[in-house]
Amino acid sequence: MTVRFKDLCADAADPARVAAFWAELLGMRAAPRADGVVALLRDETPWLWVNPVPEPKVGKNRVHLDLVVPGREVPGATRLAEFDVFSVFADPEGNEFCAFDPRPGAASDSPAALALCVDSADPVAAAAWWAARTGARTVPGPDGTPRYLEDVPGLDMTWKFVPVDDPRTAKNRWHWDVTAAPADLPGATALRPPGEDRCWTVMADPQGNEFCRFG
Template sequence: MSVRIKDLCADAAVPEAVAEFWAGLLGLDAELLPDGDAVLRAGGVPWLWVNRVSDPKVVKNRVHLDLAVPGREVPGARRLAEFDVFTVYADPEGNEFCAFEGDGAVDGLRAGPRAIGLCTDAADPVADAAWWAQRTGARIVPGPDGAPRYLEDVPGLGMTWKFVPVDDPRTVKNRWHWDVYGEVPGAEVRDRRPDWTVLADPAGNEFCAFPEPDE
């Protein structure tokens, strides 16, 4: 139970546009890097890396964010669908996200939109939630259907991790993923880099594992 979330990553054809959108929406500080990638920081700490890729987005993202948004209105985003309690939007490159009514308040202080959930599509959400709970020490709680498929108190994440049941199969690499610190027992090794290792969980979700930083 030594695994903790380091940050999030998103693939993009034009990282600058994606970074500008998310920085403006969530009040983050964006920096365009010399290699064309971008990083968004919260309080000086990397929160989202936007990495340039050549392959286009062709299917619905299997990893997306839920946001608390006053009035559920997101200027600059494309509205995809409307439901009773949330609205589905897309960012400039079509990355889907859901806006729920909320003022983004934290510790009683009103803020703008904020991320409240990391959603991961799953063929077996209960099993996936249990796998990650065992490795992070997160607390398993019921989803809206009563199934134990939500994780709370995920180290380093700062939001609920929701495993969402879907019928459509996974066909391509996830365009959004999470990075972690620590060893991840049972994960499949996909690639080894000098500073990190690309792994996959039993559902095939790729993520990158980094060694714990020196104190």
């Protein structure tokens, strides 16, 4: 398989503010560009791109991160809900994320990314489609259905597809980039070709989740 996960992207009205929050939380370095985009660098490699957009956030994000956060306290975030083993927070622009307790005996006392989560009306099909393109290993979620992906090339965390009842109504404000040839993505839809200001193709998977193809 030649489809490889590259990095994450987030839309923001104020990229500098959003990037500063995530950089502080995850221990990364924010690198602003002249065009308003801010890259979050891990080991000097882009991990998250925060891009300026004019449209406001509408509704719950359908793509979010699960984090391991010792103590489940996140300065600068808004606590939205509390559960037995995790809390739901929002960053300064309302982007939701979940904070989980560390596993017993875990050595690290710093927040870290645990999973990339994608809402779906048919998570098993979504997981199967991306597994077939990346060669990732499909494993059961808590409900026993095969909707989690492990060993995704280029992604150092679990990829979770989460069952939801609410319909998809707007563009995902968080999305991912991959490196792949066009022939590696049968079943995907090309939404916008490369142009003078971009070298990537904007695409959507069979369930409408936007991603960008490089290469």
